[in-house]
Amino acid sequence: MDQGSRRGRSPHWERRRAARPDALTYKQLQKMPLNLRKKAVREARNRHEKIPGRRKERKRISRELSTTPRRQRNDFDRSEHNAMLASTSQELRRILASCETLSDIPHDITPTELMGEIAIAEGQATTVHVQRDGLSTLTVVLHQSEPTIAQLKRAIGLISQAQHRRKQRERHEERLRRRGIAEESAAGESGHEDGRPRRQPVVAMASSTGELVHSAQRNGHDHRAFVSWRFLWRCFGLLNVDTNQPIDDRRSNGRATLKELGIENAATLKFVHRVKYFGRQRQS
Template identity: 75%
Template sequence: MDRSGNRDRSPCKRSRIEPPILKGKRTERSNVLTYKKLQKMPLNLRKMAVREARYRNEPILGKKKKRRRNPQDVKTARRLRNDFDRSEHNAMLASTSQELRRILQDIEALSDIPHDITNTELRGEIAIAEGRATTIYVQRDGLSTLTVVLHQHEPTIAQLKRAIALISRAQHKRRQRERCQERLRRRGIADDSYERRQPVAVASSTGELVHSAQRNGHDHRAFVSWRFLWRCFGLLNVDTNQPIDDQRSSGRATLEELGIENAATLKFVHRVKYFGRQRQS
């Protein structure tokens, strides 16, 4: 009997028997959400657990793992110097643009030239003044007609396509800047320096440059390249109702060889091999 009593009072037996109070505390601790538990969960369950804890106003216990610091955020002496040089360069560009705008406004013959005119547009204006320019009108579905002025004596189809890309992007950038300025005027902000400091975010090329992408009252810009656009779209001569073979002579064929005269009207159309039966087969 004594031996059995000693067995019941052994320390090993006592450690296995838990009071009900300790069991309840242990279950409560297991239900508490901690950062250590979150690390072991998959991403979807982790987000759901955090969301449910936020709804119940329950805190997450433990120490939150600190995010690694981005080395780009560390301000070194070289980065500070580069930031200063960049700000000085932007200030110089802003003052130059303002002075150029004032000069163009004072001269009546140059008042219709925008201050941010591109090199292609400027050469086209010079060619018009000299009487040797070739003007092409490009119609776009839902957008304004694009006026392309070529300064070359015998422009090729490749030069026309390059000019269309540059001029359409420049016009799109001006339109975005006008929208930004109109928005600032409605807010009552009339500081020109503030407008100059705000950059106009324009993609290298967008779907809006070819056809209207307006859906549900606002613009959905599809960021694509001109290489993709020229694969999907071609040019159609509206006067003769004939498509233009822009692959002829690897793009070195002149506009005269392709039947495009001065003041001709072209139009963007979908290519058959990408949007017709040949693509389906």
């Protein structure tokens, strides 16, 4: 009785009594597999329950201590590589601008675009115009003698990404020009002691965005969904505007030629929602 009365008078007795025997603790979490540990923490967070025990804190290494000689060498090599790319791009621009025949070719032309220009000069090119909702019409030039639908889709992805990257770079350069940064950098390059050009800012681009298929303008702002081309081709398909017929790009596992699908030279295609013409299909 005395022991029970002492326990009843203890200020921590009610808290120990209210605590559940199956309460989740950090000690139990350490013994769980990773997937069950994340599941238990997520369920406890949804129930607004605190996990008793001492949480194992991660050791945070400051940026000053983490700067090792190897990382410094990598940063130096990366900066030198970016400077070499910037100087090469600037020299290539000057060469293309000085030649009247090559003045209309961009300095960052892709191999697909270059092979298309060569095929146009040889008279063996296949040109396809692809309409996009709210965006400019994409002109795709294929250099293959009998291009397939897979090669067309590949060229659409590469050329649209290249044009989107050029558009982003032009916006970036225009923004710098308005702020007066471009003039200052040009003056700094001309007055550099050792004659080496300074590093130019590199515009980072995502591998693929939804804006490559349709316009991302919503209420005057850009709403880009960063997705892969595999996802885009699952959602969108191609429609032949001349015949008003959808193109089955999965025919013969993508090896069907454009002539077999009814796509002639200088044909006009456009992006359409795949579910509208082919229905809902199981994702692969």
